[in-house]
Amino acid sequence: MPELPEVETVVRELRHLSGDQFDSLKVHWFKTVGGEEKLFKSKLLNKPITRVFRRGKYICFSFANKVILTIHLRMTGKLIFSLSEKDQKHCRVEFGLKKNKALYFVDIRKFGRMQLWEEDHLLPDLGPEPLEKDVVYNALLEYKGKKEIKKVLLDQKILVGVGNIYADEALFQAKINPNSKFDRISKKRIAALSDAIPKILRASINNMGTTLSDYRTTKNIGGENQNYLKVYGQTGLPCVVCDSTIKRLIVGGRSTHYCPVCQKK
DNA sequence: CCTTAGTCCTGCATGC
DNA sequence: TGCATGCAGGACTAAG
Numbered sequence: 210m211p212e213l214p215e216v217e218t219v220v221r222e223l224r225h226l227s228g229d230q231f232d233s234l235k236v237h238w239f240k241t242v243g244g245e246e247k248l249f250k251s252k253l254l255n256k257p258i259t260r261v262f263r264r265g266k267y268i269c270f271s272f273a274n275k276v277i278l279t280i281h282l283r284m285t286g287k288l289i290f291s292l293s294e295k296d297q298k299h300c301r302v303e304f305g306l307k308k309n310k311a312l313y314f315v316d317i318r319k320f321g322r323m324q325l326w327e328e329d330h331l332l333p334d335l336g337p338e339p340l341e342k343d344v345v346y347n348a349l350l351e352y353k354g355k356k357e358i359k360k361v362l363l364d365q366k367i368l369v370g371v372g373n374i375y376a377d378e379a380l381f382q383a384k385i386n387p388n389s390k391f392d393r394i395s396k397k398r399i400a401a402l403s404d405a406i407p408k409i410l411r412a413s414i415n416n417m418g419t420t421l422s423d424y425r426t427t428k429n430i431g432g433e434n435q436n437y438l439k440v441y442g443q444t445g446l447p448c449v450v451c452d453s454t455i456k457r458l459i460v461g462g463r464s465t466h467y468c469p470v471c472q473k474k
Numbered sequence: 475c476c477t478t479a480g481t482c483c484t485g486c487a488t489g490c
Numbered sequence: 491t492g493c494a495t496g497c498a499g500g501a502c503t504a505a506g
Contacts, residue, residue, distance in 0.1 A: 210499065278485090282500095283482095283499080284499055317483080318483045318484050318485085320484095365501080404505080462478085463500095
């Protein structure tokens with residue numbers, strides 16, 4: 210499932226579209242564009258793309274008319290420049306480009322969403338970016354609730370970009386039990402977590418993201434970071450630190466992986 | 475204000 | 491083999 214490192218990888222591969230423009234738009238699944246096909250066409254077609262960037266887990270295209278298109282890949286979405294026969298079946302939206310090959314949005318589970326925004330009101334409810342240790346630390350200290358730490362990390366209003374995989378990996382690195390209530394965790398541990406999050410995300414960006422099933426870059430290839438996961442999806446395997454067996458539990462309805470010895474409450 | 479449950483979706487793994 | 495069931499989950503909405 211695409212989280213910050215996966216979206217960042219995709220965005221880096223899309224930056225060259227800056228200066229180009231969409232000259233056609235075909236919508237094959239209306240919900241992907243919130244049923245707004247006509248509006249999308251009127252706002253986007255033949256408008257120069259000025260910038261491609263990322264905000265949290267959203268891919269953002271800025272246009273010369275001050276409109277921003279956001280694309281959220283959710284679980285199985287991908288953006289690719291050529292369609293295999295198998296992908297064709299799941300193609301939800303296609304963008305014709307004036308200077309480049311067409312861009313296809315392929316999404317098996319149809320959870321992915323595109324939205325239009327005015328430049329000055331983009332994604333107002335998102336928390337800060339988590340790539341700097343100090344920013345993460347301050348964002349976490351600002352949270353005054355008592356939820357389980359795993360839920361806090363998944364809350365995009367507190368901090369953006371962290372999803373199920375990197376939440377588990379960061380909590381392992383910081384030796385924090387995913388079920389620990391936020392207000393019961395020491396400042397020292399929160400500092401360790403603030404250190405772990407940017408490091409883990411940056412390492413994954415360097416590995417082109419984590420491919421467990423569906424995530425692909427625009428070249429339709431997987432990332433490599435799945436080879437470096439220490440707890441996510443490692444249930445039943447030995448902990449790389451203490452050799453205990455990695456366990457799985459549910460926190461906030463999400464599958465959660467941890468070492469019961471390294472991450473005691 | 476809070477937390478929890480339900481919703482959207484399809485492919486794949488599992489069990490009988 | 492075939493069919494039914496359940497699970498995966500990010501963000502949003504509704505209910506309590």
